[in-house]
Amino acid sequence: MSQSRTAVLTGSLAVVAALALSACGAAPDNASTTADGKNAATATSAADLGGMDALVKAAKKEGTLHAIALPRDWANYGALIDGFTKKYGIKIQVENPDGSSQDEINAVTSRKGQDRAPDVLDLGSSFALSAAQQGLLAPYKVASYADIPSGQKDTQARWYNDYGGYISIGCDAKRVKTCPTTFADLLKPQYKGQVALNGNPTKSGSAFGGVYAAALANGGSFDDIQPGLDFFAKLKKNGNYTPVESTPATVEKGETPISIDWDYLNAGYADEFKSKGVDWKVSVPSDGQFSQYYSQAINKDAPHPAAARLWQEYLYSTEGQNLWLGGYARPALMTSMEKAGTLDKTAAAKLPKVSGTPSFPTEAQQSKAKTVIAQGWAKAVSG
Amino acid sequence: MARLNPWRWVVLGLAALYFLVPLAASVVFTVDVPGQGVTFDAYSQIVSTDGFVSSLLLSLELALATIAIVLLLMVPAMVALRLGAPRLRPVVEVICQLPLVVPPIAFVAGISTVLKWGPEYLSRTPLFETFVAIQNPGFPFVLVMAYVVMALPFVHRSLDAGLRAIDVRTLVEAARSCGASWPQALVRTVLPNLRGALLNAAFLTLALVLGEFTVAQLLGFQPFAVWIYSVGGSQAQLSVAVSVLSLLVTWALLLALAGVGGRTRTASSRG
Amino acid sequence: MTATLTGVDVAPPVASAKRRRRAPGWLAVVPLLVFTAIAFGVPAVAMLDGAFSVKNQATGASSYSTENLTTSLHGAYLTALLGSVKLSAVSAGLGALLGLPLAQVVVTSRFRALREAILTASGVLANFGGVPLAFAFVATLGNAGVLTIHLGLKDTGWDLYSFWGLVIVYLYFLIPLMVLTITPALDGLRSQWREAAQNNGATAVQYWRHIALPVLLPSLLGGLVLLFGSAFAAYATAAAMVGSSVPLVTLQIADAISGNVLVGQENVALALSLDMVLVAGLVMAVYLPLQRRSARWLA
Numbered sequence: 032m033s034q035s036r037t038a039v040l041t042g043s044l045a046v047v048a049a050l051a052l053s054a055c056g057a058a059p060d061n062a063s064t065t066a067d068g069k070n071a072a073t074a075t076s077a078a079d080l081g082g083m084d085a086l087v088k089a090a091k092k093e094g095t096l097h098a099i100a101l102p103r104d105w106a107n108y109g110a111l112i113d114g115f116t117k118k119y120g121i122k123i124q125v126e127n128p129d130g131s132s133q134d135e136i137n138a139v140t141s142r143k144g145q146d147r148a149p150d151v152l153d154l155g156s157s158f159a160l161s162a163a164q165q166g167l168l169a170p171y172k173v174a175s176y177a178d179i180p181s182g183q184k185d186t187q188a189r190w191y192n193d194y195g196g197y198i199s200i201g202c203d204a205k206r207v208k209t210c211p212t213t214f215a216d217l218l219k220p221q222y223k224g225q226v227a228l229n230g231n232p233t234k235s236g237s238a239f240g241g242v243y244a245a246a247l248a249n250g251g252s253f254d255d256i257q258p259g260l261d262f263f264a265k266l267k268k269n270g271n272y273t274p275v276e277s278t279p280a281t282v283e284k285g286e287t288p289i290s291i292d293w294d295y296l297n298a299g300y301a302d303e304f305k306s307k308g309v310d311w312k313v314s315v316p317s318d319g320q321f322s323q324y325y326s327q328a329i330n331k332d333a334p335h336p337a338a339a340r341l342w343q344e345y346l347y348s349t350e351g352q353n354l355w356l357g358g359y360a361r362p363a364l365m366t367s368m369e370k371a372g373t374l375d376k377t378a379a380a381k382l383p384k385v386s387g388t389p390s391f392p393t394e395a396q397q398s399k400a401k402t403v404i405a406q407g408w409a410k411a412v413s414g
Numbered sequence: 415m416a417r418l419n420p421w422r423w424v425v426l427g428l429a430a431l432y433f434l435v436p437l438a439a440s441v442v443f444t445v446d447v448p449g450q451g452v453t454f455d456a457y458s459q460i461v462s463t464d465g466f467v468s469s470l471l472l473s474l475e476l477a478l479a480t481i482a483i484v485l486l487l488m489v490p491a492m493v494a495l496r497l498g499a500p501r502l503r504p505v506v507e508v509i510c511q512l513p514l515v516v517p518p519i520a521f522v523a524g525i526s527t528v529l530k531w532g533p534e535y536l537s538r539t540p541l542f543e544t545f546v547a548i549q550n551p552g553f554p555f556v557l558v559m560a561y562v563v564m565a566l567p568f569v570h571r572s573l574d575a576g577l578r579a580i581d582v583r584t585l586v587e588a589a590r591s592c593g594a595s596w597p598q599a600l601v602r603t604v605l606p607n608l609r610g611a612l613l614n615a616a617f618l619t620l621a622l623v624l625g626e627f628t629v630a631q632l633l634g635f636q637p638f639a640v641w642i643y644s645v646g647g648s649q650a651q652l653s654v655a656v657s658v659l660s661l662l663v664t665w666a667l668l669l670a671l672a673g674v675g676g677r678t679r680t681a682s683s684r685g
Numbered sequence: 686m687t688a689t690l691t692g693v694d695v696a697p698p699v700a701s702a703k704r705r706r707r708a709p710g711w712l713a714v715v716p717l718l719v720f721t722a723i724a725f726g727v728p729a730v731a732m733l734d735g736a737f738s739v740k741n742q743a744t745g746a747s748s749y750s751t752e753n754l755t756t757s758l759h760g761a762y763l764t765a766l767l768g769s770v771k772l773s774a775v776s777a778g779l780g781a782l783l784g785l786p787l788a789q790v791v792v793t794s795r796f797r798a799l800r801e802a803i804l805t806a807s808g809v810l811a812n813f814g815g816v817p818l819a820f821a822f823v824a825t826l827g828n829a830g831v832l833t834i835h836l837g838l839k840d841t842g843w844d845l846y847s848f849w850g851l852v853i854v855y856l857y858f859l860i861p862l863m864v865l866t867i868t869p870a871l872d873g874l875r876s877q878w879r880e881a882a883q884n885n886g887a888t889a890v891q892y893w894r895h896i897a898l899p900v901l902l903p904s905l906l907g908g909l910v911l912l913f914g915s916a917f918a919a920y921a922t923a924a925a926m927v928g929s930s931v932p933l934v935t936l937q938i939a940d941a942i943s944g945n946v947l948v949g950q951e952n953v954a955l956a957l958s959l960d961m962v963l964v965a966g967l968v969m970a971v972y973l974p975l976q977r978r979s980a981r982w983l984a
Contacts, residue, residue, distance in 0.1 A: 141526065142634070144542070270844065273844070275828065275927065280649060288829075406761070409761035413931070426790055433810070433857070435825065436825040436826075439832055446831075499711045513725065527732065639815060661817060
């Protein structure tokens with residue numbers, strides 16, 4: 032008995048040891064170099080690698096791009112993904128399409144050094160700030176970097192705005208008798224259980240924008256987001272607020288008949304669900320106009336650094352920016368493209384109407400707002 | 415018992431209402447598209463939907479690995495405890511009840527902290543690659559490790575009940591006196607008598623792994639339950655259809671098991 | 686020397702097996718212990734370590750303190766903890782209350798098939814938690830659910846995404862769990878006791894009050910406690926239904942693990958986890974002796 036038992040035990044220990052040892056080794060160095068030995072992971076512009084052609088070649092050699100939290104129907108990302116793959120033959124794998132900005136940051140921190148880490152990020156601006164502060168982003172200047180307005184890019188080129196929109200109120204006219212058009216309207220008792228946000232403001236850029244817009248509509252400012260929290264607390268107390276996070280599915284089924292979300296998303300739903308019995312109306316509330324741009328960034332430890340940088344170049348090319356315009360979003364290069372005449376005028380005409388020019392909260396204001404939300408949101412909506 | 419009859423029917427009726435109506439409503443939800451009447455698209459699209467087959471296969475692979483490892487660890491241990499080493503019995507019992515005290519969410523909090531040690535402290539040591547290998551999205555061994563731990567209480571209870579029902583000592587002694595070696599005695603006398611308990615344990619583990627969501631989602635993997643959730647954001651009907659189907663399939667499996675194996679049914683819980 | 690050698694050669698196989706040194710039985714337990722130490726012990730130690738560590742923002746140095754635990758018992762976290770306890774207590778109580786009659790019906794049924802069907806269904810449903818359950822209820826009673834629309838529930842102010850909505854959903858797996866837990870105990874109630882009581886003129890109510898319930902009490906309490914633990918630990922169902930907008934400690938932990946705006950929140954998540962383990966530990970400490978006591982009575 033002892034012999035066979037010890038044999039079995041030693042055998043299994045050996046197997047375990049073999050398995051463990053075979054998966055052994057220190058972290059590999061990121062070495063995606065071109066023929067001249069230039070490293071794509073540290074390139075801060077296409078010129079660093081020897082020009083666009085060299086970048087394209089290095090990217091094609093990598094062959095794939097890992098993206099995260101990019102739903103196909105979000106600002107026409109589906110067309111952008113297909114366009115990129117068609118142009119360069121590089122496959123894009125999108126994980127967790129419904130993920131929030133915070134989920135993207137977590138994927139980067141928890142998978143550092145692994146092959147399944149995301150290469151590129153599209154973050155709400157306050158999240159881009161904190162990601163840069165945590166040292167997760169690589170500095171890189173796209174070809175049209177100079178054309179990006181100065182208030183919309185990081186001084187070290189670690190992130191810059193790609194597209195943006197205004198917080199709007201989307202509403203299904205088939206399920207709601209009179210659609211609300213302002214924040215004040217939302218408090219009316221007829222909308223019980225119907226008002227939803229696109230996520231949780233402590234994690235999602237669009238929900239964060241929704242609370243900021245509510246703050247502006249209720250006497251707050253970029254410095255003071257507390258009135259926004261109070262508004263949602265009131266909404267919850269009235270019973271109008273539903274904790275369901277609005278997604279295309281909930282809009283389609285009528286689970287979230289009123290959704291506070293970006294205008295480009297709401298406009299997209301209007302098109303997408305016309306045939307499914309949903310009459311989705313979009314309006315930018317006049318009492319709380321809040322505009323925000325999302326920010327594009329590259330993971331410093333990206334497993335495919337050249338492909339990541341090529342994706343950035345594609346997004347900031349005329350083709351990329353116009354595709355975003357086609358998704359009802361306002362591209363960052365809109366003013367310079369209009370001047371140069373490369374803007375898609377028909378798509379631009381379809382954008383929801385807004386008055387005035389947008390202003391954005393500063394880094395400091397956003398960090399402060401984020402802290403206030405982190406500490407107060409749960410209490411506000413747990414009513 | 416005639417006095418009980420109306421009371422009995424009321425209870426059964428209410429129970430049937432509460433348990434069957436959500437299922438029926440789910441089915442209606444999946445086939446009724448406003449503006450298009452009744453369609454079975456949600457069901458016909460299941461197999462071709464991106465991710466269904468891969469996530470289901472991943473879950474099944476994880477389940478098989480978990481069942482294999484947990485039985486390999488537990489069966490020899492519990493048989494040995496029955497045959498001797500009485501002082502270790504309470505130790506093993508406590509160890510097998512511990513996972514019940516740590517809710518899955520707390521467990522995954524601990525696991526993710528440990529996994530973060532990989533890139534933070536160990537990137538220059540050989541252990542780093544081990545950390546990466548167990549998180550391979552194609553077959554995340556870290557999930558198997560977690561699931562084995564989570565299955566321990568149920569497997570322990572099942573095997574304990576099974577072993578209590580048979581007289582292991584006599585069986586083994588009889589086998590040994592007929593000239594069998596220890597492994598032979600185990601495999602050819604003890605195991606066949608434990609068939610019901612083994613099947614029960616295997617099934618409970620299978621159900622656990624197939625439905626497990628918390629640990630998989632928070633560690634960033636996409637087995638079956640996580641896929642259902644992620645598809646729910648864009649295709650509500652499809653995900654509800656899959657949910658209903660998975661429930662019915664599990665039910666069918668369990669009924670088959672009740673017919674084939676023993677009738678040692680132990681309670682397990684998952685939220 | 687030769688003598689010993691011949692001795693070994695000549696002895697019959699059985700005797701030599703007895704003479705060979707037996708490897709201790711506990712050797713078979715070692716793999717289990719090693720595996721559990723790695724897969725469970727290490728995360729548990731990490732959790733304890735993290736729960737008591739505080740990272741100084743400025744210097745980045747870690748020190749041990751109970752600050753995380755205190756934070757985890759204040760403000761929004763306390764709300765979440767109390768919310769979880771309230772939800773678990775209410776749903777466990779209701780689950781036990783509703784599960785007992787159902788179990789009684791099953792046990793006293795004449796039809797074998799009915800008993801089999803319900804017990805297997807309970808086994809499945811007790812495991813049917815999480816995402817599929819949440820989606821099924823959203824499809825039924827959600828804002829655009831089948832019942833909500835056809836029965837006009839919106840007008841009555843019904844909201845699935847509230848405390849009572851969650852209770853109704855939780856009962857779906859708690860009642861079957863109660864049925865599974867209490868059926869062995871009900872099986873153990875001997876019919877002779879019932880007959881003896883009837884012979885002595887007791888009514889059904891008196892029988893239950895003086896005989897059945899006292900015997901069942903340990904099992905009932907054990908079931909109640911098990912249901913509480915199960916509801917308390919539930920995460921997937923709530924997450925799939927309401928996202929992270931309802932105050933439950935499991936949702937808070939998930940949020941904090943996923944990182945939060947404030948750096949260092951992960952350690953508070955571990956402190957919250959420790960709080961949960963303590964609550965669950967208390968639950969187990971009550972359940973196990975109760976279960977043993979009831980097993981003795983009904984053996």
